[in-house]
Amino acid sequence: MYGQLASPSSSEVIEWETSFLNPLTPKTADVRRALIILNQPFPLPLLEIVWKTCSWRCCADGGGNCLHDLLGNALTENGQQLRDLYIPDLIKGDLDSLRQDVRDFYSSKGVPILHDLDQDSTDLMKCVRALEEKEIIEGNEYEIIFLGGLSGRLDQTVHTLSYLHKLRRTRKKVYVITDENIAWVLDEGQHRIRIDHGVLGPTCGLLPVGIESTTLSTSGLRWNLDGEESSFDGLISTSNHLVPEEQFVTIKTSRPIWWCAELRRKD
């Protein structure tokens, strides 16, 4: 399916699951995932989980600072530098945020650091372009996990919302994960999301961002919709709840929407 449009046919139900967020799930060889670390703070337990599930890891410019600083000079139980266990495959961007000491550290570890001066694309887009080049060589599409990008600067947050909305046309699965949420775009059509209640919940939302309006029908939520119109200017399902007894949430939408679910805290 690589290189073709990812839009679903009208009768197809797209299946989603987030078992990769559960540290107990064994890594499956059939799904390749790429991690793109953005310039936003994230906690170590979350990094450990998303790092393990991805086979290609890239830092978008100042994302390299976040990775470097989070790991600090901590040692593993064997006395190894923790930082040495989290060496990305690439750092890319306009490099106006990557600090010199971080650049020197990762350079010394052999990480390619690509300076892309394009002033019409963001560091996030530059990293996706690098992944696309890799995919062309390998002939395989990766699922993407962006770490960060939904909080902080409003222009960057809206850019993330818009960019994933557009990526739905060419890619199958793209997720954004922050310390509080996992979120992704559901294209128009029918979706079934397997809910791991140990990882997700209790709150969730269906967000009509970037569209005039959509008609929504859902099951498995505390407040379901039944062919109702949802729009930015009208009804939006925020602060909805997953139902502990329900293993799946189903969503039928006439236009693309953002779906988000709260991540359960691990402390």
Ligand SMILES: Nc1ncnc2c1ncn2[C@@H]1O[C@H](COP(=O)(O)OP(=O)(O)OP(=O)(O)O)[C@@H](O)[C@H]1O
């Ligand atoms: N405050 C923020 N809120 C949300 N996302 C952010 C924020 N800061 C950075 N990002 C994400 O991290 C990426 C790398 O950020 P960095 O700070 O290195 O570059 P930038 O110069 O601010 O962003 P860009 O060059 O992409 O406009 C950005 O492309 C963006 O996707």
Ligand SMILES: Cc1ncc(C[n+]2csc(CCO)c2C)c(N)n1
């Ligand atoms: C209409 C328009 N608005 C803003 C920018 C600025 N811009 C967008 S992406 C980017 C690169 C950041 O690393 C920069 C500077 C532009 N080019 N075109």
